[in-house]
Amino acid sequence: MTPHMCSVLRCLFVALILGQVQAELDFNNDLENSQKFKSIPTTVKTYENDTVQLPCTLNTPFRYVRWHRDDVALVDSRHPELPPPDRIMLWPNGSLQVANVQSSDTGDYYCEMNSDSGHVVQQHAIEVQLAPQVLIEPSDLTEQRIGATFEVVCEAQGVPQPVITWRLNGNVIQPQSNTGNRQSLILDIKSRNQAGLIECVASNGVGEPAVANVYLHVLFSPEVSIPQPVVYTKLGSRAHLECIVEAAPAATVKWFHHGLPVALGAHSTTHESELQTNRSVDHYVNAVRHMLVVKSVRNADMGQYECRASNQISVKSGSVELTGRPMPCLFKINPGTQSSTSHVLVWQTESLLPIMEFKLKFRQIPSKNVTRQVRTNWTELTIPAQATNGLIYITTYTLHGLQPASLYEVSVLARNSFGWSDNSKIVRFATGGEVELPNYSTESELQDDLTEEDFHNEITQRSEVLSASMMFNSGSVNGRGISAFIYSLCLINILRLIS
Helix, strand or coil: CCHHHHHHHHHHHHHHHHHCHHHHCCCCCCHHHHHHECCCCCEEEEECCCCEEECCCECCCEEEEEEEECCEEEEECCCCCCCCCCCEEECCCCCEEECCCCHHHCEEEEEEEEECCEEEEEEEEEEEEEEEEEEEECCEEEEEECCCEEEEEEEEEEECCCEEEEEECCEEECCCEEECCEEEEEEECCCHHHCEEEEEEEECCCCCCEEEEEEEEEEEEEEEECCCCEEECCCCCCEEEEEEEEEECCCEEEEEECCEECCCCCCEEEEEEECCCCCCCCCCCEEEEEEEEECCCCHHHCEEEEEEEECCCCEEEEEEEEECCCCCCEEECCCCCCCCCCEEEEEEEECCCCCCEEEEEEEEECCCCCCCCCCCCCEEEEEECCCCCCCEEEEEEEECCCCCCCEEEEEEEEEECCEECCCCCCEEEECCEEEECCCCCCHHHHHCCCCHHHHHHHHHHHHHHHHHHHHHHHHCCCCCHHHHHHHHHHHHHHHHHHC
């Protein structure tokens, strides 16, 4: 017989012997089987490259033992001439050893024994623990515009099955989809603040958690901020107009004056400087300070300027006014004693050109039926400006002929050769004292009065403050503390009746 023929016959013999196993195995570990086995069914949880031994011993001597993993025959003690698979060894007592365990060794193992008591089968298992591995899609970097819907998919592998968690810039967030070892995170991009590091973290208690990430860059239209909306100057001076632009992608900035592009050259130039920020999340955002420099201001240079920024997303702009007008006046608290029919006002302003005059506006708040309809009109006074050596003007003016124990409000403007300043903030005072209300607007409030409800609430909230101020001023009158106190109490009652 030729060697080739012997090899073929040997293969057929092995197939015949091992092929009978499936038909003979009884996979039901019933009570009778368990009573015959000295060993107990075991599930061994182990790690790669470890060595595992699965026990299989009877309470009585056995004739032979066979081992199988799932449907694959491994070893049979009746046929020692058949070599077992690599890393598999059968011990004389019937136990099975698996060396250098691999993930492919995970499965169910069956020990079949035959003895004088009969034929029995015992089931064992090997579960090779695997540290988690994770994949994320997309990976590395993605750019999304505001308004977009963005999906990140994470798939994790490991034994036991890993648990997946999501983090955005270190903060845990909940996914919208969860299917086994595959999860989806869906983000509606509503703000540039959603930019940052998205992490998929998989953990199963084996080794260190696995982390995969993607950086999200949110693209947005330019954001224009104006540090100084009004730039005060004078003819012949050097003026700097500034705007700060943040954008992603980077924006292109152009300056316009009265709707026309500013001609750059010897008279006007621009400068740019990138802002240094410590932001780690949106480090990709381009933040630049843009400066328009007018080297020697002329009449024609006065007026509104537009800082217009554009990128692939949109176009945004901000306005800067270059003017020679005075700055808005600011009322100062007058600590002096006030009378019941007059009031001393003190205000301050600044102007690069001489101030010619002031316009003082005041009106009385009625003491009965305080509504929008019955509020009195503004009285305007023109007050000549006093000469000063510097740029700051401090003016004192006394209003005479006021009603005793009454409440007034006042505003003032200043004028130089370039025109009138903006209105000052409105100040309210009572004959006998004054209180500044810093939350008031300027010119808009001169045109639009408060509603009846707002006005009523305002009077109620301010009456005690006004009264306290008047008590302080009246109590300082020389030697007349008691009469001043009585006068203040009367004034308090009047103010409460107003409210």
